[in-house]
Amino acid sequence: MSKFAWSESTDYLGYLKGNNTQHNSLCFHVWAFKTNQHIQIYPRPDEPQGNSSGNEIDHLTDAEKADRERQRNFTTGVRDFFWFQGRHKVLLLQDGNALTVEISENSERVEILYDAKTRKSRASGFQLSPRNRYLSYVRDNDLYVRDISNPQSTDGEIQITSDGDAVVSNGLADFIAAEEMHRHVGHWWSKDDKKIYFTKVNTSKVQVSTRTEINADQTRSLEQRYPYAGEDNADSKLFEYDLDSSVTRELWRNKIDGNDYYLSRVHVTKSNLYIQTQDRLQRNLLLKKLSANRGEWLELHRESSMTWTNLSDDFVELDNLTLAITDENNDLRKVSLVNNTKLYCQELDQPTFVNKIVSADNKFIYVEGWDATPVENHLFRIPLNGEPKTQLTKQPGWHQTTFSRDSAFYVDQFTSTQVPMMTIVCNIAGSDGKEPKIIYQENINDLHPYKPFIGSHADAEIGFVQSHDETKIYYKLTKPTKTATKTPIIVYVYGGPGVQKVKNEWSSMVVQLFAQNGFGVLELDNRGSSNRGRSFEQPIYKSLGGVEIEDQLLGLDMLKEIDWADSENVGIFGHSYGGYMTLMGLCQSTRFCAGVAVAPVSDWRLYDTHYTERYMGLPIDNEEGYAKSNVINQIHTLKSPLLLMHGMADDNVLFTHSTLLMSALQKNGKDFDLMTYPGAKHSMQEEHVSIHRFRKILGFFNFHLKRPADL
Numbered sequence: 001m002s003k004f005a006w007s008e009s010t011d012y013l014g015y016l017k018g019n020n021t022q023h024n025s026l027c028f029h030v031w032a033f034k035t036n037q038h039i040q041i042y043p044r045p046d047e048p049q050g051n052s053s054g055n056e057i058d059h060l061t062d063a064e065k066a067d068r069e070r071q072r073n074f075t076t077g078v079r080d081f082f083w084f085q086g087r088h089k090v091l092l093l094q095d096g097n098a099l100t101v102e103i104s105e106n107s108e109r110v111e112i113l114y115d116a117k118t119r120k121s122r123a124s125g126f127q128l129s130p131r132n133r134y135l136s137y138v139r140d141n142d143l144y145v146r147d148i149s150n151p152q153s154t155d156g157e158i159q160i161t162s163d164g165d166a167v168v169s170n171g172l173a174d175f176i177a178a179e180e181m182h183r184h185v186g187h188w189w190s191k192d193d194k195k196i197y198f199t200k201v202n203t204s205k206v207q208v209s210t211r212t213e214i215n216a217d218q219t220r221s222l223e224q225r226y227p228y229a230g231e232d233n234a235d236s237k238l239f240e241y242d243l244d245s246s247v248t249r250e251l252w253r254n255k256i257d258g259n260d261y262y263l264s265r266v267h268v269t270k271s272n273l274y275i276q277t278q279d280r281l282q283r284n285l286l287l288k289k290l291s292a293n294r295g296e297w298l299e300l301h302r303e304s305s306m307t308w309t310n311l312s313d314d315f316v317e318l319d320n321l322t323l324a325i326t327d328e329n330n331d332l333r334k335v336s337l338v339n340n341t342k343l344y345c346q347e348l349d350q351p352t353f354v355n356k357i358v359s360a361d362n363k364f365i366y367v368e369g370w371d372a373t374p375v376e377n378h379l380f381r382i383p384l385n386g387e388p389k390t391q392l393t394k395q396p397g398w399h400q401t402t403f404s405r406d407s408a409f410y411v412d413q414f415t416s417t418q419v420p421m422m423t424i425v426c427n428i429a430g431s432d433g434k435e436p437k438i439i440y441q442e443n444i445n446d447l448h449p450y451k452p453f454i455g456s457h458a459d460a461e462i463g464f465v466q467s468h469d470e471t472k473i474y475y476k477l478t479k480p481t482k483t484a485t486k487t488p489i490i491v492y493v494y495g496g497p498g499v500q501k502v503k504n505e506w507s508s509m510v511v512q513l514f515a516q517n518g519f520g521v522l523e524l525d526n527r528g529s530s531n532r533g534r535s536f537e538q539p540i541y542k543s544l545g546g547v548e549i550e551d552q553l554l555g556l557d558m559l560k561e562i563d564w565a566d567s568e569n570v571g572i573f574g575h576s577y578g579g580y581m582t583l584m585g586l587c588q589s590t591r592f593c594a595g596v597a598v599a600p601v602s603d604w605r606l607y608d609t610h611y612t613e614r615y616m617g618l619p620i621d622n623e624e625g626y627a628k629s630n631v632i633n634q635i636h637t638l639k640s641p642l643l644l645m646h647g648m649a650d651d652n653v654l655f656t657h658s659t660l661l662m663s664a665l666q667k668n669g670k671d672f673d674l675m676t677y678p679g680a681k682h683s684m685q686e687e688h689v690s691i692h693r694f695r696k697i698l699g700f701f702n703f704h705l706k707r708p709a710d711l
Contacts, residue, residue, distance in 0.1 A: 496577030
């Protein structure tokens with residue numbers, strides 16, 4: 001179950017779920033509050049479900065493929081849905097099509113709004129206007145709007161832009177916005193349906209990288225405009241289109257100098273338009289409001305750092321004057337209240353670290369975060385009058401919540417090392433101070449694909465070691481179900497900023513794969529990882545691949561005290577930044593007996609601007625740091641066996657990173673194993689690629705790590 005969203009009336013809770021035969025092909029379901037029933041709405045259970053295997057994405061446009069990759073969403077079937085305002089009706093997005101379903105007690109009426117086959121042209125970026133009048137979408141990099149308020153209307157499309165081409169896109173999130181800012185939307189509606197705000201991105205200045213994309217049946221040369229660290233970014237602008245007057249006006253454009261370099265966020269409220277912008281080095285994050293009278297941007301809040309600022313989606317309008325956001329101006333992320341004309345301070349009782357604002361009403365702000373330990377995530381209710389906070393989730397573990405619009409109900413997706421994912425619907429009990437009441441609960445049942453394996457699930461324990469500066473470094477150690485006196489260990493690493501691996505949650509299938517095959521698995525969140533605040537992250541600033549490895553080695557020291565773990569028989573495996581960490585670990589220490597690096601960065605000058613410059617600065621200003629963080633410059637020290645893997649159509653960490661690495665390994669006389677995957681991009685999520693990849697990894701570690709005789 002995923003993508004929960006309440007209807008406005010809270011009569012229905014919508015969600016996506018795979019069907020019983022193809023778990024990756026999602027269908028739209030509702031849970032009916034009044035009858036406590038789960039109903040598969042679309043497609044109906046008796047309708048053909050399609051085929052989610054094979055080359056199902058080959059027919060997608062490049063924009064659709066890019067969107068799947070940027071969002072790390074590789075499902076088929078229904079991929080997203082939006083509830084209509086004030087109605088039991090949803091907009092469903094499926095395979096380039098847009099359709100609506102009206103839900104009633106007796107039947108469901110389906111209406112096709114955009115049919116890719118009939119139009120012989122696919123669209124993306126679908127949005128439903130707040131008052132349900134319009135459907136907006138992007139085709140061939142131009143923005144279109146269609147009036148859907150009258151089902152009998154034969155009115156055609158309204159074309160908002162007409163300059164879309166190979167370098168100009170309208171209404172879509174560009175590569176940097178989607179991949180690094182995690183802003184996946186490129187156009188927004190005003191609350192009265194009268195205006196649409198959209199980005200126009202021109203990549204003509206961005207350096208062309210000729211990338212050879214090798215697929216199973218063809219090889220093509222692509223000219224990808226890739227913004228390498230230190231080089232030009234795309235030009236970005238924000239426009240407003242008035243549907244009544246058909247007038248377009250420019251509201252914002254990025255500046256070469258100053259704080260308006262990146263358009264990070266756009267927020268539309270009932271009465272105002274807000275944006276968040278960053279300077280190129282991302283040391284300043286500004287919240288601005290568009291002044292209706294003067295047409296100028298008024299700065300409301302500034303978050304500043306000597307290293308970098310982190311983005312979030314925390315933005316709630318409490319009333320016409322007050323906004324609730326979060327910032328890390330005082331190291332740990334907290335809620336800040338911002339007046340519509342200036343920042344003001346108000347003491348609120350908050351958890352130690354706020355991960356996310358999830359809802360708010362006129363008395364409370366509801367947030368997720370942690371108080372005692374960063375390995376857990378809980379829901380807190382913060383009174384706006386300064387009274388003590390309340391932790392609403394009691395069970396130890398990791399909770400993620402989705403609130404109804406009126407903050408009366410929430411869905412709690414809860415898991416821990418001992419409890420597989422369970423979904424609970426709770427009544428918040430208004431503002432009377434009562435504890436939430438559980439009104440529905442679902443756990444793994446007999447039909448769940450993992451049900452037969454629960455009995456052999458390998459358990460994990462969570463602990464911590466201390467770094468040299470006495471910082472707590474948390475780890476998770478999973479013991480295989482079948483152990484010998486001394487069991488080989490695989491360090492499953494990411495290690496980069498923006499990610500937390502050590503959580504009190506049901507362990508991943510990758511960890512179980514290793515554990516079921518006789519390996520212990522160590523995961524450790526080194527300094528630089530997320531959810532701990534600036535002081536925990538900043539030791540990696542301007543020099544990647546150093547302190548992270550120091551902390552990972554502390555984990556190996558800890559293994560010496562584990563009676564079943566063979567601390568002298570350790571492999572290391574990681575993907576993306578984890579692949580980079582694998583390479584740096586093998587080069588900086590001989591304590592790793594073998595390593596698997598998947599899609600690794602090898603030279604940070606060849607990665608993109610927004611990510612790289614956030615942590616490393618500009619190459620021209622940090623030549624020493626870039627050289628020290630370059631794997632190629634250290635590869636001569638490699639002594640342990642290496643398996644290198646990379647997708648041959650990777651448009652994020654370009655395949656160039658691995659070809660440079662191959663060349664350096666060969667020049668230094670280093671033997672290594674190599675496996676490349678035709679057609680696979682950075683995530684490498686195709687079913688046949690995943691199966692082959694992990695079989696290869698298991699075989700590699702089985703060969704190079706010593707195996708006790710009884711395993």
